Amino acid sequence: MSRDPQVDLVLVHMTPRYVATGVDxxxxxxxxxxxxxxxxxxRVWSEEGARHAELAVEAAKGGRQVTAAEANLRASIYFHYAKHLFAHDPDQYLAAHRRMLACYQAGAAGADPPVERISIPFESTAMVGNLRRPTRAARPPIAILLPGLDACKEELHAWSDAFVRRGLATLALDGPGQGETAFELPITAQWGKVIGAVIDVLERRTDVDGRNVAVVGQSLGALYAPLAAAFEPRIKACVSNCGPFDFGPVLPTMPHASQETFRVRSHARTLAEAHEIARGLTLQGVAQRIECPLLVVFGAGDKLIPAAEGERLARAASGPTEFVVFEEGNHVCFNISYKFRPLTADWTAEQLRAKPKSP
Known part of the structure; x- marks a missing residue:
């Protein structure tokens, strides 16, 4: 029996991403x-995740806490990929989602540096974020990390590492339509208000510098980040990694599983309704409001979002802008994570004048 072409399609697009974010x-x-x-x-991904979760249990029983934390974080990313494009089956999706959260939280305390789960009041509910602070940094500047359409804050752990090593705190956020917040809040274009609410919380903390904040996004999150920078003046710098400028024309060209994920996360009843919502996600007439420093990163080999979308953003923004295209890069440049992660983290640290962690 020949394999389902949907399986081959996802593996072709996503294999570099899986490896770059922690899948062996x-x-x-x-x-x-x-x-x-x-x-x-x-089911198969969840079985593999369960195998790594059991390795974590065995390590913890033996007092090997570092090994247990590593295994739990690895299990978490496997459960994430079990459900990340599986929105059509809510029962399996929810089961894998809950295991992902449980494994991540089990590994969070043993991570280096540890992860603090925080809640951000927004509208009638709350968003959730994972906060990490570099060790021995009294009040570091902070980068808010935004995942893409089928990602979540837990997937951004490896990207967070690059920022933390350069003296920045990170807050990986599940905003509206993202990760666990998507169950309560649908996809929105109001990212100035979203990040404004996050900064309000950060400014009240004494262990991070909530007045020295960058917003950093990948994929659809790389549209949300500049949307936030256009309307929230407290943002000091912005990074957009492989994001659309105008999502309306892009969504219908994406694989069906991605379109269905957007439908579910936008709380739309039909694909036609989802496409209408997507047309409201645009930087047209908005990007010129961006005055903070902006870094736009793209892979010329991106098969999901054309690099021309990044060029439109770089040309339209009013502040100082850098546009970097990696000729060999794919979507989010996951196939060259050793290039995009240092670039985005170094650039952000330079804009916020962070102090790198001592060797």
Whole structure:
């Protein structure tokens, strides 16, 4: 029996992302061999996640807390990828989502530096973020990290590492339509208000410098970040990594699983309604309001979002702007994470004048 083409399509697009964010390449090879039908995707990934969660339990019983934390964080990313494009099956999605959160929280305290889960009041509910602070930094500047359409704050752990090592605190955020907040709040274009609410919380803290904040986004989050910078003047710098300038024309060209994920996370009843919501996600007539320093990063080989979208943003913004295109880069440049992560973290640290962590 030939394999479901949906499985091959996702693996072709996503394999560099899986490896860059913590999936062991050998595990991935075995997973790819086991999954024949798209309906098996979540189950097989969840079984692999459970195997790593059990390794964490065994390590903890032996008093090996570092090993336990590493295994739990690894299990978390496997459960995340079990459900990240599986919105059509709410029961399996929710089960994998809950295991992802549980494993991440189990590993969070043993991470270096540790992770603090914080709540940000917004509208009638709250958003959730994972805060990390570099050790021995009294009040570091902070980068707010925004995931993309099918990502979540837990996926950004490896990217957070790059910022923390350069003296920045990070807040990986599940905003409206993202991660666990998506169950309560749909996708929105009001990212100035979203990040404004986050900064309000950060400014009240004494362990980070809430008046020295950058916003950093990838994929659809790389549209949200400049939307925030256009309307929230307290943002000191902005990074947009492979984001659309005008999402309305882009969404219909994306794989069906991505379109269905957008439908679910926008709380739309139909794809037609989702496409209408997508047309409201645009920087047209807005980007010129961006006056803070802006870094736009793209991969020329991006098959999901054309690099021309980044060029439109770089040309339209009013403040100092850098536009970097990696010729070999794919979507989010996951296939060259050793280039995009240092670039985005170094640039942000320079804008916020962070002090790098001592070796």
């Amino acid at each position: 390449p050998n595990d991935l090879q075995r997973l790819a061999q086991r999954i024949e039908r798209w309906d098996d995707w979540c």
